[in-house]
Amino acid sequence: ISDFDWSSIDTSNLPSSYKTNSRQEKKLLQLADNFLQQYSHLCPDRKPLFIHPLNECGVQKFVSTTVRPTLLPYPDMYYWSGCASFVSDYLIMEPLKCPVTPPSSLYSPTTIVKYQRGNCFDFSVLLCSLLVGAGYDAYCVHGYATLEMCSLDQTQEVCPRLRKPPEVPVKEDPNKYRIKYPLEPKSQFELQQRAKEEEEAKSTQEEEREEEVVEEVEKPKRDPLHGLRVHAWVLVLSGKRKVPETFFINPFTGNNHSTKDECFLGIESIWNDKNYWVNMQDCRKGCKDLSFDLSNRFCWEIMFPESDEASQLPTESPKNSTDEMVSDPSNALEHWGPCVEPSICLTSLLPTAEYENPFPRGKKVILYDKAKQEKWAAYANADGLVERLTVYADSDRTEELEVKEWFEHRKDLLYMREVNHQTQLITDHFNPGHPLLLKAHTYTSLEPETGHTVEFYHKARVDGLWKRSETATEMTEYFEEREDLLHKRHINFGERDQGMEMAGGTAEANARPIVQIKEYFHRNPKKPADEDVEERVFKVIDDVIQLTYHLEVYDIIPSKVVFARVIGREKREGEIFLSRENTVKYQPWSSEKHKNMRYLYNLLWELRAEQKDLKQLVRDSEAEV
Numbered sequence: 001i002s003d004f005d006w007s008s009i010d011t012s013n014l015p016s017s018y019k020t021n022s023r024q025e026k027k028l029l030q031l032a033d034n035f036l037q038q039y040s041h042l043c044p045d046r047k048p049l050f051i052h053p054l055n056e057c058g059v060q061k062f063v064s065t066t067v068r069p070t071l072l073p074y075p076d077m078y079y080w081s082g083c084a085s086f087v088s089d090y091l092i093m094e095p096l097k098c099p100v101t102p103p104s105s106l107y108s109p110t111t112i113v114k115y116q117r118g119n120c121f122d123f124s125v126l127l128c129s130l131l132v133g134a135g136y137d138a139y140c141v142h143g144y145a146t147l148e149m150c151s152l153d154q155t156q157e158v159c160p161r162l163r164k165p166p167e168v169p170v171k172e173d174p175n176k177y178r179i180k181y182p183l184e185p186k187s188q189f190e191l192q193q194r195a196k197e198e199e200e201a202k203s204t205q206e207e208e209r210e211e212e213v214v215e216e217v218e219k220p221k222r223d224p225l226h227g228l229r230v231h232a233w234v235l236v237l238s239g240k241r242k243v244p245e246t247f248f249i250n251p252f253t254g255n256n257h258s259t260k261d262e263c264f265l266g267i268e269s270i271w272n273d274k275n276y277w278v279n280m281q282d283c284r285k286g287c288k289d290l291s292f293d294l295s296n297r298f299c300w301e302i303m304f305p306e307s308d309e310a311s312q313l314p315t316e317s318p319k320n321s322t323d324e325m326v327s328d329p330s331n332a333l334e335h336w337g338p339c340v341e342p343s344i345c346l347t348s349l350l351p352t353a354e355y356e357n358p359f360p361r362g363k364k365v366i367l368y369d370k371a372k373q374e375k376w377a378a379y380a381n382a383d384g385l386v387e388r389l390t391v392y393a394d395s396d397r398t399e400e401l402e403v404k405e406w407f408e409h410r411k412d413l414l415y416m417r418e419v420n421h422q423t424q425l426i427t428d429h430f431n432p433g434h435p436l437l438l439k440a441h442t443y444t445s446l447e448p449e450t451g452h453t454v455e456f457y458h459k460a461r462v463d464g465l466w467k468r469s470e471t472a473t474e475m476t477e478y479f480e481e482r483e484d485l486l487h488k489r490h491i492n493f494g495e496r497d498q499g500m501e502m503a504g505g506t507a508e509a510n511a512r513p514i515v516q517i518k519e520y521f522h523r524n525p526k527k528p529a530d531e532d533v534e535e536r537v538f539k540v541i542d543d544v545i546q547l548t549y550h551l552e553v554y555d556i557i558p559s560k561v562v563f564a565r566v567i568g569r570e571k572r573e574g575e576i577f578l579s580r581e582n583t584v585k586y587q588p589w590s591s592e593k594h595k596n597m598r599y600l601y602n603l604l605w606e607l608r609a610e611q612k613d614l615k616q617l618v619r620d621s622e623a624e625v
Contacts, residue, residue, distance in 0.1 A: 123251035
C-alpha cells in the first residue's frame, strides 16, 4: 500500500477551472445526473456508473472532461506502443482503496504526471489522453479483471523477451506429376517395439500428470473476489491510424491484449473526451463475445446522442459563443468545447530530461515466471546499462541460469551482453561501426589464448572474414564472398619454448610456433576439377605442402600433390629444391603441361611465397584477437 498522502498535494497553482464549475459544466453535470437516474431506474441490478467523481480540488467533474488529448513532441509518443510504455514506466502503481468499487476521485492528468503515481483509472486517463492526441480512436474502460491484472502480478507470466514467435507451418504445394517412389520396407518387429515404447512413455506421462495435479492442489485457492475486482484499461478501436483490429491496453504494463483475453472479465462503461457509453451486453463469458460497434444502440447506451452530421462532439465552437449561456440543455454538448478552460500543458511538465528518465525510483523491477527484468534510464549507469534480464532455474528465483544486459550510448558500440552461468560463456554483441568491425565476441575470460570466438561484419572487411575461433592450441577462421573462394582456414600451434617464455620478451618473441596451416576452398566451375584446389595444407615444422583437388562427379579419388622435405639435406633460406624424390603427384586427368617438372617448380615457388604470407596473416590474426 502506498504511503503517499494525496491530501497534502499543492493545488494552489492549478487553474480556476479545476476549482469551480462554469455554467455550462453545471448543465453538463445535470444531464449526467439525469442519465444516471434513468440508468439506475431501468437497471437496478447494475452497479453505479463511474461518471462524475471528484477531482484533486474536491470538485465534481464529468469523466470525459478529464481526458485531455495531448501530443507530446517525442517521436515514440506518436505510436501507441511508445505512449503505453511511457505511462507504465513513468508512473508508480497504486492499488484501489476498495478492490470492488471504483475510486471516489479522479485527478487530472497534469496532477498525475506531476506526482508520477496513480491508480488504474489515473493510468488509463493519462494514456487515453496521449493516444487521442496522437490520432487513435481510444477510450477509457471501467470494468472488471483478474487479481493478477489488478494487482500488477506478472509472476505467472512469461517475460516478453523470452517468448518465442509462433512457428508458421510450411505448406507444401501438392504436385500430381511428381514421381512416386516405392515405399521403404518396414519391419513389423520394429513397429511392435515402438508401440511398446510409446505405451511406456504414456504411462510415465500419466504419472507425471498425477504429480502435477498434487502440486496444483497445493496452490492457493481461487480468488474469492473473482469477477468483482474493478479495473480500468484502454480500448483502441480499429480504423483510425490504420489500426487493423480492435485491442485492449493494460496501462500498468503497457502490453496490448486481444479483446478475447480471459483476463478481462467484463465492462461497465467506456468514455473518451467527447462522449460516454454504457455497455448493455452480457459479460458472463467475459469480453470475448462483446461487440464494439458503438453505433449499435442495443449493445451500447450513449449518454449524449450523436447527430447525423457529426459522429462525435465538436472540440471547438465559434469565438462569439464562448461566453454565452446555453438555454436548451439538449444543445449543451454543441458548446462543450469552450466550457472548460484549457488545462496545464502536459508538455511543460515533461521536459526532455524528465521524458528520458521515466523511472521515478531510479529503476524499475518486474518479476516474471522464473525471470526478473530490471530497467534504468539512459545515462543512469556509468557503463550505459539500461536493462537486465535474469533467467532462473526455479520459480523462487534463487539459482541463476542466464543474464542478459542491454546497453545504450557506448563508445565501443556494445549493445547487449549474455552471460550463461551453466557454460560460463560471455557473449558481447556490437552494433555496426566498431573499429575492428566486431559483431559478437564470446569468451570465458579476457585473458589471451583462453578461448575466444569473434564474429565480424564481413561485408565491411576486405578479407571477408565473418568468424574466428581461437584456443591455446588452434585457431579457425571462416570467410564468405571471397574471390579466391576460400571459406575456412585452420591453424595448429605448438607449445612455446619455456626458456623464451620465462625470458619475458616481446609478444612476437614469445609467439606460439605455427605447426600447420590448412585452408579449404569452394569449387570454382571455371577450372577443371583436378586443377581446382579444395584443400591446401602447409606443415610448417615438417616442411611439407599438400594439395588436394576437387572431385568430378564420376571421380572416386581426388587428385593430390605433395611437396616433402628431402631427407638428409639441410634446408637453406630462400632455396627451393625440387626432385622426383620429394614430390608425390596423382593427377590422372591433367594435361601434359601440368605433369612436367617446370610446372611443379613454379607451383612450389608460389606456394613457398604464399606460406610466408600466410604466417604473417596468422600473426596479424593473433594480434587482432
